[in-house]
Amino acid sequence: MKAVHLTRFGDPSVLGVVDLPDPEPRPGQISIDVTHAAVGLIDVFFRQGLFKDQEGLPQPPFVPGLEVAGTVRALGDGVTGFAVGEQVVTLSATGTGGYASVLVSDQALVISTEGYGIDPALAVAAVPNAAMASLALTRVARMSAGESILVHGALGGFASAFPGIARQLGASRVVGSVRAGKLEAASATRLPYDEIVDSAELPDALHGQTFDVVIDPVGGAVRAGSLDLLAPSGRLLLVGNASGDWGSLIDSNRLWLGGVTVSGFSAGSYIPAHMEELRPAAEAALRAVADGLAETEVDVLPLADAVTAHERMESRSVNGRIVLTP
Known part of the structure; x- marks a missing residue:
């Protein structure tokens, strides 16, 4: 081969x-x-x-x-x-x-x-990540219908799976953030975001909006600033570190003072311990991709x-x- x-x-x-x-x-x-x-x-x-x-x-x-x-x-x-x-x-x-x-x-x-009629290039690009997003949102972040979601690095490989799954789960609002150089691409995306903003302009770009769940595959300064974007009882879900900033820390005192939660999700650690959850997540992913929610x-x-x-x-x-x- x-x-x-x-x-x-x-x-x-x-x-x-x-x-x-x-x-x-x-x-x-x-x-x-x-x-x-x-x-x-x-x-x-x-x-x-x-x-x-x-x-x-x-x-x-x-x-x-x-x-x-x-x-x-x-x-x-x-x-x-x-x-x-x-x-x-x-x-x-x-x-x-x-x-x-x-x-x-x-x-x-x-x-x-x-x-399902899914082109194989889109299938490999979207289905596995959508299955992981389903697990992350339902099993780790415990997202409920009616909640609001913010996704950093909104066009990235894994991040792009979250808006469609969030819509499938009944999210009331889905917002993305990207760095300034990606705003033009963001304006043309077919992913189901309500709005995509410049991550460098946070929190001002959100005009006071806070979110029940924030998805962070970026890390670094974006991660640290995400605590200010959480609603009461909000959850910050860490799913990557694209920034390459491995020294960034979160002040744990802000978690109990703000009543918020920070959790991590990694497919490599989660799936082996929860194999029985993979098939339902895959079915949700297939439906989302077939329905055009992961374009x-x-x-x-x-x-x-x-x-x-x-x-x-x-x-x-x-x-x-x-x-x-x-």
């Missing part, structure tokens, strides 16, 4: 296309002929070696890639409910392996997209352009998602 491979941590130039043996599914696994592989910030962090000292996270050599779409190639022993040729999307159980023409995934992580911008590049994709991710010049096709 063709695959993007790295043998050491480093800048995007460490990525190269090679030929590797086709992986075979073990019992309980499904092999997939990959048509599209999403490029995520977590792929960049893994390539950089940001988590190299954390047990169980990828060490070279490996093939990056967490999310893929494609068709079922072969079923491992004991797998039921899927057929060869069926259209699917999946997360990789290891967080790697997606930038390839074949991926093996655990059955529990594979989602059929048959019958994020998708830029499709050939697998050979993985270096370019990672350079663009690092420069933060992406509005939506980049998807690689073998």
Whole structure:
């Protein structure tokens, strides 16, 4: 199979296309002929070696890639409910392996997209993230119908899944924030925001609005300022750190004085402990995407352009998602 491979941590130039043996599914696994592989910030962090000292996270050599779409190639022993040729999307159980023409995934992580009429490029760009957004909003933030939502980094890969799921759950108002350089793209987005504002102009740009739930994939100064944007009993949900500011701290005294909650959500830590919740979240995600609630911008590049994709991710010049096709 063709695959993007790295043998050491480093800048995007460490990525190269090679030929590797086709992986075979073990019992309980499904092999997939990959048509599209999403490029995520977590792929960049893994390539950089940001988590190299954390047990169980990828060490070279490996093939990056967490999310893929494609068709079922072969079923491992004991797998039921899927057929060869069926259209699917999946997360990789290891967080790697997606930038390839074949991926093996655990059955529990594979989602059929048959019958939904979703383009596979949009499916890989939106369905896994929408499933994670559903889990984050319902299980961690405990969002209720009628509540208001603010999403920072509103056009980003994961962030862009939240407005559609929030609408599906009955949000009364959904507002996004972006940095000034992305305001033009924000004005043209089809994502279901009521309004998108300049994050540098917060809180003034909101004219006194506060929110029941604030989603923060950005970190840094945006995260610290989010406490001022929470309504009484509001919840700040941390879902990433795109700013790269790993030293930012939150004053815990403000939590009890303001009666607010700060929680974290990471797919890598949440899903293994709550596998039974994944299927309902996937069904909610499929409905949201099929209903046009996750029309994020998708830029499709050939697998050979993985270096370019990672350079663009690092420069933060992406509005939506980049998807690689073998």
